[in-house]
Structure formats: C-alpha cells, structure tokens
Amino acid sequence: MDVIVKIEESAATGQFCGAPRAIRMALCFALLTGIFWGTPVTAQISSPASTVSTSPARPPAFVDAATVIPGLVVDMRYFGTHNFVGARVDGYEAPVCVLSRQAATALAAVQRDLSPRGLGLKVFDCYRPARGVRHFVRWARDRDNSTKAEFYPHVAKGNLFRDGYIASRSGHSRGSTVDLTLVKLPGDEELDMGTPFDFLSPQSGQHGKVSSEARVNRKILADAMRARGFIPYDKEWWHFTLRNEPFPNSYFDFPVR
Ligand SMILES: [Zn+2]
Numbered sequence: 001m002d003v004i005v006k007i008e009e010s011a012a013t014g015q016f017c018g019a020p021r022a023i024r025m026a027l028c029f030a031l032l033t034g035i036f037w038g039t040p041v042t043a044q045i046s047s048p049a050s051t052v053s054t055s056p057a058r059p060p061a062f063v064d065a066a067t068v069i070p071g072l073v074v075d076m077r078y079f080g081t082h083n084f085v086g087a088r089v090d091g092y093e094a095p096v097c098v099l100s101r102q103a104a105t106a107l108a109a110v111q112r113d114l115s116p117r118g119l120g121l122k123v124f125d126c127y128r129p130a131r132g133v134r135h136f137v138r139w140a141r142d143r144d145n146s147t148k149a150e151f152y153p154h155v156a157k158g159n160l161f162r163d164g165y166i167a168s169r170s171g172h173s174r175g176s177t178v179d180l181t182l183v184k185l186p187g188d189e190e191l192d193m194g195t196p197f198d199f200l201s202p203q204s205g206q207h208g209k210v211s212s213e214a215r216v217n218r219k220i221l222a223d224a225m226r227a228r229g230f231i232p233y234d235k236e237w238w239h240f241t242l243r244n245e246p247f248p249n250s251y252f253d254f255p256v257r
Contacts, residue, residue: 050250079092085147089136091129098256100176179198
C-alpha cells in the first residue's frame with residue numbers, strides 16, 4: 001500500500017481531477033466505481049493528463065529488475081498473503097519485481113553504491129497493475145479486519161480513504177516507484193527501520209517516533225536513493241519514485257509475470 005494522494009496523485013489530479021467540477025466528479029466517480037476498469041483488456045482510456053493502458057503484455061520498456069540488479073533481494077508481498085489484504089493481490093501472477101528500465105537502472109546504481117558499506121536492497125513492491133490497486137480499493141470497503149493488528153492498528157479501516165492510505169490510483173502503476181528496505185550483506189537480514197513495511201501509521205513517516213538507530217537507517221536508505229534520482233515519500237520510509245520517470249502520466253495494467 002502506499003499513500004499517494006499528495007505526491008503521486010498530483011500529476012493526475014493537476015489536470016484530470018482538476019477538470020471542471022462536474023466533469024471531474026464524473027470521471028473520478030467512474031474510476032472509483034470501476035466503470036473504466038471494467039472495459040475490455042485492449043481498451044485505452046485517455047485524458048489530457050493521463051493514459052490508462054490495459055494491454056495484457058509487458059511493454060518492452062519494462063524489465064525484471066532482478067536481471068539488471070545483481071544481488072537484489074525480492075520479496076513481493078502482494079504476490080503472497082503476508083500483506084494487509086491477507087491474500088494475493090490481483091494482477092500479481094509471479095513474484096517478480098517489474099520496473100521501467102530507467103528505474104531498474106537507477107536502482108542498480110543504488111545497489112552498487114551501498115555494497116561497499118556491506119548493505120543491499122530488498123524490494124517489497126515495484127510496478128503494480130491498476131487491477132491490484134482496484135483490489136486495494138475493494139478491500140478498503142469491506143468489513144474484514146483480520147490484518148488490522150499487524151498493519152493498521154492505529155487507523156480505522158473506514159478512514160483509510162479519508163486519511164490518504166488508500167487511493168484509486170497509485171504511482172506504482174506508472175512503473176518507476178518502488179517499496180524497499182536495506183539488508184545486511186551477505187544475506188537478507190533487514191535493518192531496523194522502526195516499523196515494518198506497510199505499517200500504516202504516523203510512525204512510518206518522517207516524524208514517526210522511532211529509535212535513533214532506525215532513524216539513521218532510514219536516512220541511509222533515503223540518501224542512497226536520492227543520490228540516484230529517487231524522491232522519498234515523507235509518510236512512508238519505504239516508498240520512492242524516480243524523479244525523471246519515463247511514464248509520468250501513464251497507468252499500466254499488464255499483469256506481473
Ligand atoms: Zn509504495
């Protein structure tokens with residue numbers, strides 16, 4: 001999950017949801033209710049601000065990040081059941097970290113930079129199909145709270161939309177956003193970041209009350225990512241978007257395979 005409303009939605013909302021009020025409400029309603037998403041897989045929906053591509057094939061501009069980042073630890077949490085949904089998320093058909101070639105190349109540079117310090121990267125989520133985001137939206141509206149204790153003990157599920165934890169679109173669907181942490185080399189032991197991945201709480205943000213060690217570790221990760229062109233997100237220590245992402249206005253829906 002990611003809190004994308006303020007940063008990642010800005011590109012889309014700037015024009016798409018910044019359209020005249022009546023149009024904006026109709027479009028946003030259509031997106032939220034899945035009217036657009038229910039179209040055939042070959043459909044493309046365009047607006048002046050963004051395109052939603054629902055082609056079923058992985059575009060050649062995307063790669064399996066593990067093939068270009070030696071030693072990358074891949075733990076695709078939405079492919080398995082250890083996530084806030086408690087189930088495999090729609091669109092994840094393989095435990096593969098798919099990213100735009102540019103994002104994967106930049107991440108490879110981060111990995112190279114960290115290596116002399118005895119550190120490496122572990123990814124939790126990469127490109128996210130739009131259908132996966134719709135799965136999150138459905139989940140946020142149901143009454144199941146079986147994952148609350150682990151993932152959102154401080155937030156009422158009914159407030160996840162209002163509080164910005166769930167949105168109808170994610171920057172991850174543009175293919176250049178990644179959720180990740182640091183591991184000690186050799187191996188895959190995670191560094192202490194104060195909270196786990198996808199812990200929906202102010203503690204996961206910039207002003208979260210965490211130990212000094214966790215604060216230092218978060219800074220090591222953020223500094224390394226910034227140095228290679230990624231923008232951190234102040235509410236989630238694990239979430240970064242490539243500044244010069246190649247598809248800033250495109251939301252993809254091909255499955256992860
Ligand atoms: Zn994220």
